[in-house]
Amino acid sequence: MLHRDQAEVEFSRIVAFSDGVFAIAITLLVLALEIPPNADVADALGDRGAEFFAYFLSFAVVGRFWMAHHRIFGSIALFDTTLVLFNLAYLAFIALIPFTSEVLGNYSDDSTGVALYAANLTAVSIASWVMVRYAYRHGLMRDEAERYRARFAGVGSLLVAAVFAFSIPLAFVSPTLATISWASLFVLGDRMVDRLTGIRKPT
Amino acid sequence: MLHRDQAEVEFSRIVAFSDGVFAIAITLLVLALEIPPNADVADALGDRGAEFFAYFLSFAVVGRFWMAHHRIFGSIALFDTTLVLFNLAYLAFIALIPFTSEVLGNYSDDSTGVALYAANLTAVSIASWVMVRYAYRHGLMRDEAERYRARFAGVGSLLVAAVFAFSIPLAFVSPTLATISWASLFVLGDRMVDRLTGIRKPT
Amino acid sequence: MLHRDQAEVEFSRIVAFSDGVFAIAITLLVLALEIPPNADVADALGDRGAEFFAYFLSFAVVGRFWMAHHRIFGSIALFDTTLVLFNLAYLAFIALIPFTSEVLGNYSDDSTGVALYAANLTAVSIASWVMVRYAYRHGLMRDEAERYRARFAGVGSLLVAAVFAFSIPLAFVSPTLATISWASLFVLGDRMVDRLTGIRKPT
Amino acid sequence: MLHRDQAEVEFSRIVAFSDGVFAIAITLLVLALEIPPNADVADALGDRGAEFFAYFLSFAVVGRFWMAHHRIFGSIALFDTTLVLFNLAYLAFIALIPFTSEVLGNYSDDSTGVALYAANLTAVSIASWVMVRYAYRHGLMRDEAERYRARFAGVGSLLVAAVFAFSIPLAFVSPTLATISWASLFVLGDRMVDRLTGIRKPT
Numbered sequence: 001m002l003h004r005d006q007a008e009v010e011f012s013r014i015v016a017f018s019d020g021v022f023a024i025a026i027t028l029l030v031l032a033l034e035i036p037p038n039a040d041v042a043d044a045l046g047d048r049g050a051e052f053f054a055y056f057l058s059f060a061v062v063g064r065f066w067m068a069h070h071r072i073f074g075s076i077a078l079f080d081t082t083l084v085l086f087n088l089a090y091l092a093f094i095a096l097i098p099f100t101s102e103v104l105g106n107y108s109d110d111s112t113g114v115a116l117y118a119a120n121l122t123a124v125s126i127a128s129w130v131m132v133r134y135a136y137r138h139g140l141m142r143d144e145a146e147r148y149r150a151r152f153a154g155v156g157s158l159l160v161a162a163v164f165a166f167s168i169p170l171a172f173v174s175p176t177l178a179t180i181s182w183a184s185l186f187v188l189g190d191r192m193v194d195r196l197t198g199i200r201k202p203t
Numbered sequence: 204m205l206h207r208d209q210a211e212v213e214f215s216r217i218v219a220f221s222d223g224v225f226a227i228a229i230t231l232l233v234l235a236l237e238i239p240p241n242a243d244v245a246d247a248l249g250d251r252g253a254e255f256f257a258y259f260l261s262f263a264v265v266g267r268f269w270m271a272h273h274r275i276f277g278s279i280a281l282f283d284t285t286l287v288l289f290n291l292a293y294l295a296f297i298a299l300i301p302f303t304s305e306v307l308g309n310y311s312d313d314s315t316g317v318a319l320y321a322a323n324l325t326a327v328s329i330a331s332w333v334m335v336r337y338a339y340r341h342g343l344m345r346d347e348a349e350r351y352r353a354r355f356a357g358v359g360s361l362l363v364a365a366v367f368a369f370s371i372p373l374a375f376v377s378p379t380l381a382t383i384s385w386a387s388l389f390v391l392g393d394r395m396v397d398r399l400t401g402i403r404k405p406t
Numbered sequence: 407m408l409h410r411d412q413a414e415v416e417f418s419r420i421v422a423f424s425d426g427v428f429a430i431a432i433t434l435l436v437l438a439l440e441i442p443p444n445a446d447v448a449d450a451l452g453d454r455g456a457e458f459f460a461y462f463l464s465f466a467v468v469g470r471f472w473m474a475h476h477r478i479f480g481s482i483a484l485f486d487t488t489l490v491l492f493n494l495a496y497l498a499f500i501a502l503i504p505f506t507s508e509v510l511g512n513y514s515d516d517s518t519g520v521a522l523y524a525a526n527l528t529a530v531s532i533a534s535w536v537m538v539r540y541a542y543r544h545g546l547m548r549d550e551a552e553r554y555r556a557r558f559a560g561v562g563s564l565l566v567a568a569v570f571a572f573s574i575p576l577a578f579v580s581p582t583l584a585t586i587s588w589a590s591l592f593v594l595g596d597r598m599v600d601r602l603t604g605i606r607k608p609t
Numbered sequence: 610m611l612h613r614d615q616a617e618v619e620f621s622r623i624v625a626f627s628d629g630v631f632a633i634a635i636t637l638l639v640l641a642l643e644i645p646p647n648a649d650v651a652d653a654l655g656d657r658g659a660e661f662f663a664y665f666l667s668f669a670v671v672g673r674f675w676m677a678h679h680r681i682f683g684s685i686a687l688f689d690t691t692l693v694l695f696n697l698a699y700l701a702f703i704a705l706i707p708f709t710s711e712v713l714g715n716y717s718d719d720s721t722g723v724a725l726y727a728a729n730l731t732a733v734s735i736a737s738w739v740m741v742r743y744a745y746r747h748g749l750m751r752d753e754a755e756r757y758r759a760r761f762a763g764v765g766s767l768l769v770a771a772v773f774a775f776s777i778p779l780a781f782v783s784p785t786l787a788t789i790s791w792a793s794l795f796v797l798g799d800r801m802v803d804r805l806t807g808i809r810k811p812t
Contacts (some may be wrong), residue, residue, distance in 0.1 A: 012680060020632030022222030033302040041315040063291040070216060088672040099642040110324060114651040226426030236505040244518040259498060266494040273419060429629030439708040447721040462701060469697040476622060
């Protein structure tokens with residue numbers, strides 16, 4: 001376990017590098033949108049409903065993960081090589097979203113396409129949870145972060161991963177239901193987690 | 204409402220993340236330019252006039268929005284989760300410009316293509332206005348920014364959005380006129396806003 | 407003319423934004439390299455000589471411009487909106503290099519393709535010169551930078567632009583000669599400028 | 610040799626620029642993954658095993674190089690133009706990885722495709738070694754870094770380059786064996802280097 005001063009890779013750079021990957025991944029989402037030359041624009045746009053939906057959904061999803069990533073790293077006091085590697089694994093799944101989001105936009109009615117997207121979000125959530133759990137277990141968190149242990153590293157924090165994981169088989173029953181289950185996370189997510197873990201956001 | 208010190212996501216990171224999205228989006232504009240292998244380069248370049256125009260126009264547009272975004276965030280003292288979400292929504296429309304700009308370049312004579320670009324710029328302008336208005340209403344602005352309230356959050360600041368919005372139906376009358384209406388904003392924009400709102404830039 | 411403290415857009419952000427555009431443009435160069443699926447890799451690689459040359463040349467060119475950009479902005483003490491706009495125009499030509507570099511790689515024997523690349527580098531050089539000249543004329547440079555006025559804003563600094571500009575017609579005589587003329591700039595460039603302007607690098 | 614204060618290009622910007630190239634290159638890896646429209650998603654995914662492997666392998670490789678780059682630049686006290694140019698050459702090979710990784714994913718059974726990837730990693734390793742050696746030879750390293758001279762600039766540090774270089778001919782014997790030889794580096798790498806050079810990581 002290294003203090004910031006002894007650190008091989010400085011703490012601020014890990015965060016800046018992560019931010020860079022987030023910013024690039026979120027901006028690359030737009031590459032999934034395309035209208036071929038010599039098409040009828042109005043018709044082509046009419047056919048792109050699912051792709052626009054996937055773009056805005058994924059922008060919201062990556063943006064949300066970015067906010068969560070910041071909250072996590074704002075609470076970390078120390079880090080070691082293992083944490084940096086966990087963070088890289090986490091980012092590998094974030095950087096994958098432009099691909100799975102493009103598949104979701106092109107194949108919004110296909111169970112496998114929707115399940116792939118759900119699997120990607122599940123992997124991000126689990127990677128995030130493993131990273132936070134490791135940081136708590138190895139005393140890498142700030143003292144003030146101890147009160148959030150239940151929220152960040154407890155069972156409740158796995159709820160998000162569980163919903164995403166559950167939507168993988170759900171996609172084979174109904175791709176639409178799976179999509180709705182993610183959207184519900186954005187509306188209910190925070191409150192459900194708080195109620196389950198019995199903690200409240202500070203004012 | 205959170206002060207900088209209590210903030211979940213630190214203020215400087217929101218700005219750095221936004222800058223990253225701006226820098227990536229403005230650089231991705233170039234991907235719309237392409238000359239297929241085995242073409243006659245001189246001929247192909249001659250046919251790319253509208254695409255080059257769209258590239259430089261969009262570079263100027265994104266650059267201008269970036270400058271405006273900085274002026275806004277330079278005036279903000281506090282932020283809350285809602286403001287971060289508004290900023291993400293704003294960035295989602297900024298990151299969309301490489302797509303609508305490519306369509307504009309490929310379909311400069313097509314009303315729908317031009318209207319799509321106009322709609323994108325309208326969305327950015329409205330998202331910006333909503334964000335600023337929210338910041339003023341909830342006391343998130345610096346005290347010094349109070350004198351710019353009319354300029355930033357008043358009716359005059361909606362003028363830009365209004366011109367873009369008006370150019371959407373205009374595109375169906377004449378794509379060229381719609382394009383000229385945006386260009387006029389760059390020349391007259393600041394002065395008109397200042398005259399309408401009765402305020403002057405500080406020296 | 408605004409001091410750093412009064413500045414609408416903070417100075418450090420202009421530089422950071424510029425760095426971002428440079429880093430993205432230099433990394434996007436790789437997208438010009440591609441081997442289609444189901445090809446013979448060895449054969450395809452053998453055919454890619456000109457594309458690899460264009461990649462490494464452009465990497466060196468953008469890298470060099472980035473170093474020059476830093477030297478310039480390291481000497482600037484104040485800035486105004488005009489300088490920011492000049493910088494955006496400069497960056498628009500930097501961000502264009504991935505496109506003209508791809509054309510150069512695909513059409514290394516085609517006069518128009520080589521001339522397009524030369525025109526792009528000419529535009530960057532002139533934009534840089536206009537920006538520096540403006541900064542000197544309007545007293546935006548640091549006092550210590552006064553001794554470099556001849557080097558940065560004088561006739562000698564236009565030499566680079568002149569070589570690039572001269573290579574545009576040269577490309578129509580011989581694409582190879584035009585390419586060699588750029589390469590010579592990297593070897594002779596600094597020394598020739600110093601001799602012509604009669605100044606020396608500080609130790 | 611320039612101290613930080615006299616530096617043309619400031620030290621922190623070299624590192625930030627390098628980080629930007631790393632972050633962009635690592636995120637561009639995802640562009641190699643694609644499922645064409647109107648395909649059978651499940652079938653297409655099943656065929657993408659080698660591409661997913663290449664994605665995650667290259668993400669780990671670039672991430673590892675990024676960590677090593679930071680450790681190196683964390684030990685550098687001074688820099689000169691030559692070091693900046695060495696760093697640019699190093700980054701040119703890092704930014705090439707999205708291309709060679711895409712080839713590896715598409716041609717995982719093709720000796721030339723695997724050898725190209727091995728050659729790319731060899732080039733990065735050698736460029737890194739040249740850069741570090743130069744920094745030590747010209748006294749650009751911090752005093753504390755002297756004890757790592759054997760580890761960073763000695764024969765052991767060339768071991769990684771040697772394994773990659775050896776895997777180039779190995780790819781023509783068996784592409785699979787070559788791939789395994791890189792993977793073994795991640796597992797054994799650090800320990801072998803430490804044993805060979807007789808030094809240990811500080812606690």
